Every structure is written in structure tokens, then in C-alpha cells.
Amino acid sequence: AQKVTQAQTEISVVEKEDVTLDCVYETRDTTYYLFWYKQPPSGELVFLIRRNSFDEQNEISGRYSWNFQKSTSSFNFTITASQVVDSAVYFCALSEKGGGNKLTFGTGTQLKVEL
């Protein structure tokens, strides 16, 4: 069965600090996909990034970067120079190719960025 764990319930940082959100996953499939979604206070779910299990190359997109490590089953997300607009709940999610591609979400990390 697939499972996603986000151990950090809430993180508070001061603007311009870097922050890393942790995600650990469990799956029996050899082919799977990992995602990060952002849920701002308005409530919608905004797709941020997808990673395939066969592609461990890390990625940087502007202030966002992702570190995917199969050896530790982790898919961590770092925001560099955080801004108040980054305040949101961030969800890590997993889908298995053999599981109909439904998303299993973690419990989310509430990020608060203060001035």
C-alpha cells in the first residue's frame, strides 16, 4: 500500500529564510510518481512539480528546488529566500502506475512566512 509521511505539521520562518519541507514515501511499485501541491489560504490545490521514479535528477525552478532520493524514499522541497506569499499548506503526494494513478497525499505542512 502506498503511504506518504510529512512529519512537519507547521513551520514558521522569517521572510528571506530558506526552508525545507520533508516528505517520505512508501510504495511497493517500481514505477511511481511523486508530486508537490500548494494549497494557499484560498483553498485551491496548485500543482508545483512531478517526479518519476526513474528520474532522480534534482530540479531547481526559480526559488524552488526539489531533492529526490530513492535510497531514503524521500522527496524534499526547498524554498529559497522565502516570501510572505509562500505561506500555504504544502502537500506531497504519490501515485503508483499499478494503482490507477490515484494520488495518496501526506498530511501537509503548514508554512507560515512572517515579515
Place this chain on the structure above:
Amino acid sequence: EPEVTQTPSHQVTQMGQEVILRCVPISNHLYFYWYRQILGQKVEFLVSFYNNEISEKSEIFDDQFSVERPDGSNFTLKIRSTKLEDSAMYFCASRGGDSYNEQFFGPGTRLTVL
């Protein structure tokens, strides 16, 4: 940019009433999903739909729930007899044909059962 839309944004209903939540997925997408999020909790999978039939459903998706794609654009979730514990945000999502494609979510319908 194409997007998933959902109506209504907020639905208030009495316990025991039937509700229908509506979604218009992105037009060339083939796979459709419903998820729900009880306030302050994680997003939970309800059901997936492909080729006009349910492909998978969770244990939450009991006989009180049903889905339908009545025409080429709408995708609906019906709750036959609502309970207090059905109060949640319901999200519709759709994705394209390849396994690795991300799901795009609608803005959600907040269902309040009184």
C-alpha cells in the same frame, strides 16, 4: 490556460438530502477523479473514472456516492443521503492520457451538511 471548473463553490444542505456536485474537466483529458478534504485534514481519494466507468474507488465511496459523466463535458458526484460527516471540501481533478501526467484540480466545492 485550460482549467478544471466546479459548481457550486459552496453548498449547504440538510442531513438526508441529496446533493450533486458538478465539475467540468479539462477538455482533452481522459481520467477524472474526486477527492475530499475534511477541514484541516489531508486530501483523500474517493473515486477515479475512465472510459465511462469507475476504475477505482476508496472505502469512503460507499453506496451513498455515485459518479456520472452525463455528457461530453460534465463530471458529477452525487451523494444520495447526506450525513453530517460528509461536510468537507470536494475536489474534482482530471489528467491527460499518460500515466505520469499530473492531475489538475478544480477550485473545490465546500459542502456543509446541517
